[in-house]
Amino acid sequence: MKVLKFGGTSLGSPDRLKSIVDIVLQEERVLVVLSAVSGTTNSLVEIATALHNDDKDRAIDSIKKLHNHYVKYVENLYETKAKKEEAHKLIDSHMEFIMSFTKDLFTSHEEKAILAQGELMSTALFQFYLEERGQNSELISALDFMRIDKDLEPDLFYIQHNLERELTPLKEKQVIITQGYICRNAFGEIDNLKRGGSDYTATLVGAAIEADVIEIWTDIDGMHNNDPRVVDKTYSIERLSYNEAAELAYFGAKILHPASVYPAQQKKIPIKLKNTLDPQKEGTTIDGDNREFKFTAVAAKDDITVINIKSGRMLLAYGFLRKVFEIFERYQTPIDVITTSEVAVSVTIDDRTHINEIYEELRLLGEVRIEKELSIVCVVGNFPRNERGDGQVLLEAMKNIPIRMMSYGGSEHNITFIIESKYKTEALKDLNKGLFDL
Numbered sequence: 001m002k003v004l005k006f007g008g009t010s011l012g013s014p015d016r017l018k019s020i021v022d023i024v025l026q027e028e029r030v031l032v033v034l035s036a037v038s039g040t041t042n043s044l045v046e047i048a049t050a051l052h053n054d055d056k057d058r059a060i061d062s063i064k065k066l067h068n069h070y071v072k073y074v075e076n077l078y079e080t081k082a083k084k085e086e087a088h089k090l091i092d093s094h095m096e097f098i099m100s101f102t103k104d105l106f107t108s109h110e111e112k113a114i115l116a117q118g119e120l121m122s123t124a125l126f127q128f129y130l131e132e133r134g135q136n137s138e139l140i141s142a143l144d145f146m147r148i149d150k151d152l153e154p155d156l157f158y159i160q161h162n163l164e165r166e167l168t169p170l171k172e173k174q175v176i177i178t179q180g181y182i183c184r185n186a187f188g189e190i191d192n193l194k195r196g197g198s199d200y201t202a203t204l205v206g207a208a209i210e211a212d213v214i215e216i217w218t219d220i221d222g223m224h225n226n227d228p229r230v231v232d233k234t235y236s237i238e239r240l241s242y243n244e245a246a247e248l249a250y251f252g253a254k255i256l257h258p259a260s261v262y263p264a265q266q267k268k269i270p271i272k273l274k275n276t277l278d279p280q281k282e283g284t285t286i287d288g289d290n291r292e293f294k295f296t297a298v299a300a301k302d303d304i305t306v307i308n309i310k311s312g313r314m315l316l317a318y319g320f321l322r323k324v325f326e327i328f329e330r331y332q333t334p335i336d337v338i339t340t341s342e343v344a345v346s347v348t349i350d351d352r353t354h355i356n357e358i359y360e361e362l363r364l365l366g367e368v369r370i371e372k373e374l375s376i377v378c379v380v381g382n383f384p385r386n387e388r389g390d391g392q393v394l395l396e397a398m399k400n401i402p403i404r405m406m407s408y409g410g411s412e413h414n415i416t417f418i419i420e421s422k423y424k425t426e427a428l429k430d431l432n433k434g435l436f437d438l
């Protein structure tokens, strides 16, 4: 069985939705994972933010706008009056549900329930459309089998067993549809896998059912060698290893959710990145080991914070770094890049939720400086330890960019730079020229 995941842009208009149905129906038996219609999750975030700020008028205004958008969508998607009515009723009930939060106390639990509405609507509309076309399909709710544990990590055992229970009676169904992104947490409440999380749902369910392949369908023909939103001349990479893809996703290649490669890698299931606008294009296949390229690709991630801790006591002291790392661990804040000197250490984080608490505790260890508005630029490729000249090529390409930090040698496949975000575009363009001659 294959897993096919379609992102928001692939559902962005009724015509786009119809075209992905054609892709789905080419398969013998398939599990389809859908995101929300593009723009919906952003609108839901806006509504939730307004409610958090107790700005009810603004929330109501945004809900009405979203409702109107879906009214038009439904009118253009279905042929029959009966299906249009059914779909309007469905949308009305979701909008009433969202509207109900404008009357009550609003906490982060309610926020998660609001954010789940996008995927719940898109999957139901998709299923109605297949019904209208007389297709043999079934919708299963991700809330019945997707679960994260108390550390917010997917509970693989739970997912596998509960998904199997859902799928067993559906052996005769050609198309089974479910929601990406949404799940339940350890308390059984509605939660989600963070923004872009539908990719993660796809690889988690793909791993759970040991799918033949997991296809991620989006609006571009696979993973490109550089960020196509920033750099004009980029090209699609035909094959990537799991590790290369995971690094690029983690360091900012938005085409994949940062955690989504791991479940497929564990079960050795290939991931294909395909373009709904151009289905014939090969796209990118992610499988196996690293390829031969010297420079495979460049990615960048914004909103990075550097924390620099300087301490006289670090000199010749052991246990200092442990104390530093324990503070980050206590606040469940991952560190991405580290550089050290004899008297100071710089670390980067991208989750600033607990920055104040972390700062207060670090101050007990030494002098602390925090710098914001930084970007990580990550170069993925093959940099064997005994080879000469790689660093020179990279530094030559980066020669016009002030480098705040640099990490080389953590692995043979990744070199990262930390720069001020205002230099990111220039850095990505310069690397495109220096590494790929584009």
Ligand code: ADP
Pocket: 006, 007, 008, 009, 010, 035, 196, 217, 218, 219, 220, 222, 223, 224, 225, 226, 227, 228, 229, 252, 253, 254, 255, 256, 299
């Ligand atoms: P979806 O809605 O299908 O999940 P996303 O917007 O999450 O789509 O991801 C696709 C987008 O990722 C592309 O439109 C592209 O702009 C962006 N992107 C960023 N970096 C890369 C990269 N290295 N290769 C391909 N796409 C990238």
Ligand code: ASP
Pocket: 007, 008, 035, 036, 041, 042, 118, 180, 181, 194, 195, 196, 197, 198, 199
């Ligand atoms: N709809 C969610 C988002 O916009 C999940 C996803 O698209 O993958 O983040």
Ligand code: MG
Pocket: 007, 196, 199, 254, 255, 256, 257
């Ligand atoms: Mg996405």
